[in-house]
């Protein structure tokens with residue numbers, strides 16, 4: 001089943017008189033359950049692509065359908081709803097609210113959930129459950145500054161998962177972590193894909209990481225230059241494999 | 243959602259208590275001034291009106307002199323007891339007239355002394371003033387005619403002299419003995435001459451005249467038969483007074499007749515002025531307080547740009563961000579208002595305690611509601627621009643903000 005369908009996605013920035021093409025006609029189709037790595041040199045447009053696919057930004061031109069929704073035609077309010085219910089985002093620099101506990105950080109997306117809203121007690125219950133799942137059951141009331149980098153990123157992953165989104169984006173999730181911690185976070189993302197069938201898209205610089213994914217999309221100057229599928233080591237069969 | 247928004251705003255204010263306090267100083271001062279002025283004005287008004295009510299509806303005063311007359315009035319033409327007799331005899335619809343003035347003297351009893359407000363009047367006084375004796379009796383018409391040395395004292399005076407049973411005691415007034423024949427009932431507040439009722443030593447008017455002459459402040463207190471007849475009676479009293487004072491055609495009145503509606507009008511004028519003063523303060527406070535809130539909210543939006551980006555990334559709509567900052571600004575205003583109300587009430591009490599014989603403050607519910615609504619709406623109005631700026635942020639740029 002096709003989850004992401006992007007055609008001729010273009011994003012331009014105007015810098016004075018010069019026009020920067022951050023993305024230049026990207027076609028991309030992603031099926032449900034895929035684990036995808038997006039690679040490329042710095043400035044090749046990886047983050048721009050993630051932000052567009054994650055509905056944080058809108059394309060200058062091109063079309064984008066997410067789970068059948070014409071995202072490029074939605075207004076700000078509808079985009080917020082899509083981000084809330086269908087998308088989880090994990091950032092390189094965690095982006096947690098520093099003054100709120102891990103638990104409150106994870107509750108946050110549930111607070112902004114408008115369709116079938118949850119009671120405060122139920123929000124807390126779900127947030128706890130997800131925090132347990134990412135291995136932070138004993139750190140729920142700690143605030144981000146009191147947590148290690150790896151723990152912070154786990155909180156961020158829990159926050160991304162709490163609304164049970166179809167798509168999980170991770171933009172260089174291990175960029176700020178040491179190699180051992182990176183390995184753990186990565187293992188967590190792989191598990192989320194392999195065991196829970198969640199679609200995961202990871203931006204990474206590390207060949208190691210890319211090697212563990214089913215599919216690697218390489219960008220250069222805002223264009224897709226390689227789109228390769230690796231031999232599966234997975235339990236789940238690759239959906240929509242050629 | 244609203245519960246979270248309010249909790250969030252409170253938490254954010256609590257994180258920066260000192261800043262929040264300084265921010266709301268403008269509102270605190272504004273609301274404080276409003277409440278203090280209202281409390282004091284209403285306190286005075288309250289005492290005044292209850293006193294007017296105490297007199298009953300149908301009454302008027304005749305006072306010496308006429309500030310409206312352009313020509314000089316003879317100094318000797320004071321309002322006297324004789325004028326009272328004349329008015330009572332000649333004007334139809336007048337129930338009773340009592341001359342009325344006061345004199346501050348020491349009243350002594352076996353070496354004990356107390357400050358007394360001597361109120362010379364006639365035997366009609368209790369009915370006119372709706373103020374009766376608690377113990378003993380009031381003096382009679384006969385005692386008035388014979389200039390009897392009798393006195394009816396106020397309860398505070400009795401207490402200051404340490405009298406458990408005052409009736410029958412001999413006190414000294416004007417250096418001569420007077421017999422206490424009664425004690426008045428407790429009647430808090432002040433009379434038409436601004437003197438406390440319960441401190442009075444009431445003596446026959448004729449007796450008083452043998453010791454002191456009625457001063458310029460002397461007046462007649464007239465009680466009417468009918469309440470709706472005021473204008474006609476006023477005109478007739480005026481004619482009788484002019485005849486009594488032998489004023490020729492074209493000569494100005496050397497007295498002034500004040501009716502209850504005149505009094506209410508003058509009270510209205512005072513409260514009207516006070517209202518304008520309050521409005522001016524409100525205007526300044528609105529500006530100062532509002533700009534303070536706007537300034538701090540703009541700072542807050544900048545400081546929390548990343549937070550706004552994070553909230554948007556996990557699904558906050560623009561209107562959620564808008565609501566968050568609007569609620570915070572309104573709460574800032576509201577808290578300022580709350581503190582202002584408390585301090586304002588305190589200030590009005592201090593005024594009452596420091597200024598002698600000042601009536602206690604009276605804060606009506608509408609003033610408190612007004613204080614709240616006013617301070618919250620300032621927060622809301624001046625929070626709009628910062629909140630709109632927050633809501634307009636682009637999620638990606640907000641997330642990238644250092």
Ligand SMILES: Nc1ncnc2c1ncn2[C@@H]1O[C@H](COP(=O)(O)OP(=O)(O)OP(=O)(O)O)[C@@H](O)[C@H]1O
Nearest residue numbers: 013020021022040041042043044045046047048049
């Ligand atoms: N807001 C912006 N204004 C102007 N140019 C921008 C903006 N955002 C991105 N760009 C440009 O778009 C191009 C792609 O940027 P992007 O952040 O997507 O790169 P990236 O692949 O994520 O790089 P990195 O690996 O360093 O994170 C870059 O040339 C960048 O300068």
Ligand SMILES: [Mg+2]
Nearest residue numbers: 046047048171
């Ligand atoms: Mg990037």
